[in-house]
Amino acid sequence: MTRRSRLFQAYLLCLLGLFGLMWVHAALARAAAGPAIREKRELVRRLELTDLCLSTEANYTRHLSQADLHTAFQDHPLSLEHFPSGSFLNPPPHLRKTNGPMD
Amino acid sequence: MALWIERQKNVLDFTLASLARRKRKNLALLLVYTLLVFLIASVMFATFSIKKEASLLLENAPEMIVQRTVAGRQDPIPLSYLERIQGIPGVMSCEGRLWGYYYDPVAGANYTLLVPREGEPGQGTIEVGPGVSRTRLASPGDSLEFKTSTGEIIELEVKDVISTESGLVSSDLVLVSNADFRTIFGGSGELATDFVVRVANERELSTIALKIAERLPDTRIILREEILRTYDAVFNWRGGILILILSGVVLAFAIVSWDKASGLSLEERREIGILKAVGWETSDVILMKFWEGMVVSLSSFLLGVLLAYAHVFFGGAKLFAPVLKGWAVLYPEFKLVPFLDASQITALFFLTVVPYTVATIIPSWRAAIIDPDTVMKGLG
Numbered sequence: 001m002t003r004r005s006r007l008f009q010a011y012l013l014c015l016l017g018l019f020g021l022m023w024v025h026a027a028l029a030r031a032a033a034g035p036a037i038r039e040k041r042e043l044v045r046r047l048e049l050t051d052l053c054l055s056t057e058a059n060y061t062r063h064l065s066q067a068d069l070h071t072a073f074q075d076h077p078l079s080l081e082h083f084p085s086g087s088f089l090n091p092p093p094h095l096r097k098t099n100g101p102m103d
Numbered sequence: 104m105a106l107w108i109e110r111q112k113n114v115l116d117f118t119l120a121s122l123a124r125r126k127r128k129n130l131a132l133l134l135v136y137t138l139l140v141f142l143i144a145s146v147m148f149a150t151f152s153i154k155k156e157a158s159l160l161l162e163n164a165p166e167m168i169v170q171r172t173v174a175g176r177q178d179p180i181p182l183s184y185l186e187r188i189q190g191i192p193g194v195m196s197c198e199g200r201l202w203g204y205y206y207d208p209v210a211g212a213n214y215t216l217l218v219p220r221e222g223e224p225g226q227g228t229i230e231v232g233p234g235v236s237r238t239r240l241a242s243p244g245d246s247l248e249f250k251t252s253t254g255e256i257i258e259l260e261v262k263d264v265i266s267t268e269s270g271l272v273s274s275d276l277v278l279v280s281n282a283d284f285r286t287i288f289g290g291s292g293e294l295a296t297d298f299v300v301r302v303a304n305e306r307e308l309s310t311i312a313l314k315i316a317e318r319l320p321d322t323r324i325i326l327r328e329e330i331l332r333t334y335d336a337v338f339n340w341r342g343g344i345l346i347l348i349l350s351g352v353v354l355a356f357a358i359v360s361w362d363k364a365s366g367l368s369l370e371e372r373r374e375i376g377i378l379k380a381v382g383w384e385t386s387d388v389i390l391m392k393f394w395e396g397m398v399v400s401l402s403s404f405l406l407g408v409l410l411a412y413a414h415v416f417f418g419g420a421k422l423f424a425p426v427l428k429g430w431a432v433l434y435p436e437f438k439l440v441p442f443l444d445a446s447q448i449t450a451l452f453f454l455t456v457v458p459y460t461v462a463t464i465i466p467s468w469r470a471a472i473i474d475p476d477t478v479m480k481g482l483g
Contacts, residue, residue, distance in 0.1 A: 004119040005112040008398065015405040022412050026441035029416070033440040036268040037159060043269050045163040046221050048200060048299050050330055052157055053234070053274040056431040059204040059213050062275070064337060065330040066168070066177075066297075 111394075114387065118394040121374070132359070133403055139356050140407025140455055141414070142349055147447050148415040148439075149423060154338040155442035160272060161330055167300040167308060168325040169197075169315060179294035184319055188300060191314050193307045199295025201284050205249065205277070210238045212432035214277045218284045226280045228262040234274030234433035236264040247277075252289035259283060270435030360459055372470050379475035385468065392467035396460030404456050408448065416441045 043049070055061040122129050169188065171180035180199070188197040201218035214235060224230055231241055241247055246258040265273045285292060302311055312324040367375075375388055414420060416439055 003112070003116055004123075005115040008115060008119055012401070012405075015402070015409070018409050019405055022409060023443065026412075026416075026443050029441050037156070037440070039266065040160050040269045040272050041163045043265070044160050044272055047217060047219050047273075047276070047278070048165050049272055050161070050164050050168065050325075052160070052271055052334070053215075053232070053276070053433070053435050054271075054431075056213055056234070056275045056433045062204070062213060062215060065325060065333040066170070 111390075114390050115394050115398075118391050118398065121391070122395060122398065129399065133399055135356060135359065136399065136403035136455075136459075137407045137410070139352055140404055140451065141410045142352060144408045144411030144448075144451060145414050145420065145422065146346065146349065147451065148411055148441070148443070149420045150338045151444045151447060152415075152439045152442040154335060156271070156440055157334040157338065158331055161327070161334060164327050164330050165299040166302060166305065166327050167312060168200075169298040169300055169319070169322050170325065171297075171319075171322050173321065177297075179290060180297055180322070182293050182295055184322075185298065187318050188298065188315055191311055191318070193302050193304060193311050195301045195303050197298050197300045200297050200299055201281065202296050203284075203288050205287065207239075209248075210235075210432055212238060213275065214433075215275050216277045216279055216284060216287065218281050219278050224262055224278055224280050226282045227259060228280070229259045229283075230263045230265060230276075230278040231261055232265050232273040232276035232433075233267040233270045234435055235277060236261075237436075238432055249283075249287050251287050257283070257286060267436065271437045274435035275433040360462060367466050367470055371467075375467060375470045376475045376477075379471065385471040388471040389464055389468050392464050393460060396463035397456075400456040400459040404452060407455075408451070412441070415439060 050065050051063040053062070055064070060067045169180070169184075171178045171184075182199055185197050185199065188194060198220060200220075203216050205214045205216050206212075207214055212234075229247065231239075231247070235241065239247060241261045241264070243261050243263055245261050247261060248256050248258055250256055259279065265276065265278075279287070300311070300315070302308055308326055308328075312326060315322065315324055378388060378391075379385075414422065419438065
């Protein structure tokens, strides 16, 4: 009968082999994506773009680096920031800054 | 050496047999553990690769943008400001950009209308991003209607569609001519949306920015460095709702594994007692528990990471897509490029495999140093 440890060794080697293949695949996929990335970089340069086109639901979430900091209440009175992308964005650094100890 | 290996194999045989006796419990643990690693690794893979791609692409963004603010909001900037910026030593060029948002009620989506300074489309024609083309089923030769600021409707012919591969930066773009932009949005020809400033020496950027702010106090300056920082912060994998949800899963798993590892069951304590009684040493028991921890945690780690890789880079991160896409109509269809961060994977390894293995060994060591007779009687 095959020893359990031998089976486990084979199983572990198989997983480690796949883990190694994952890195190889990543390297090959990165190399294959080179031309597409170059094309996008060229488009960014030519059109002088400043942002990724990820959250297009509202105009103030489209260009994150250009938006003003007061996004809440933009749509109508009492309208809090409610778009899903708002949940993913960190608050600006000045709001996260902690003051020094008071005593 | 051969003896040492044979000893490890024997202990591993025994450990696997011992795990097989509590098959259901251990399989459930393996499943939950793998799921946890899978979820965390998926978030890590997706956010890191998108962050990396963002930094690669936005390296080509303008060095400096100058916007005018009126009453705290961005306002079109007069072209007369150009001369005052061009006069600053170190400024290579300063040009006006024309862009704006157009809400299309037919698609229920916001487009970004932009006038390219290089390769501007002819009057009456446009180039559209892949998202716009998909949503409006617009191909070259078709026409799209736009409502102008005076209420008139104009039709612009689609001359070209920007390639789908570049959707990440161009999905919602509509490239128009200067004349059509002015017709749609109105406004004077003496205004631009903002300025793009290029400098001779990048190290002088902050000095030049300061000088612009002094000369034109009603402007704000956005540096490329700030744009890159914005995207670094946006995709910081520790920030955001996903990690908040996942932290609940991590805590639940911590409680389960702590309970399993710290409180040995009566059966396990008795097993250790019998092993000691038949001649096993404390170091043998610890070795057995080490292998038990490794079998469960290493398997879960490797399985979880591999499944996460397949989920994000082959399956397009389907589980997170609905959350990430939000309500956007023109979300780009893009394939993530597998940029992997070895340090993140190493951190995940040390955060999952090591604590679990240690938490398995310590209580066993405590049980193993008690007199076997006491343990077998269930008094220890």
